Amino acid sequence: MSEENAETPLQELVRLKEEHRDLDAAIEALAGKGVSDQLQIQRLKKRKLQLKDRIHYLQDVLLPDIIA
Structure with a gap:
């Protein structure tokens, strides 16, 4: 996949939520x-269910839990 066609995690998240x-x-x-x-x-x-798992993964990547 070339860089032009690569989705950012946020773009992928939006697309997966819509799907x-x-x-x-x-x-x-x-x-x-x-x-x-x-x-x-x-x-x-x-x-x-597969989409849900991927959505949760991307959400964790984008907004990691920070224990303070």
Whole structure:
């Protein structure tokens, strides 16, 4: 990846939060249908958890806990 295309941690955090919200909406939409695809919902939930872990990691990098 070249430096031009590299995301800063803050940019990545914003992008991941948006993707996380989008997945939440997609899961709700699928679950709201009469006949839902449980496998697809499980895949979306798994991706959402992966995003959540990455978001928490980036938040820790950007705002580390300082014990004073």
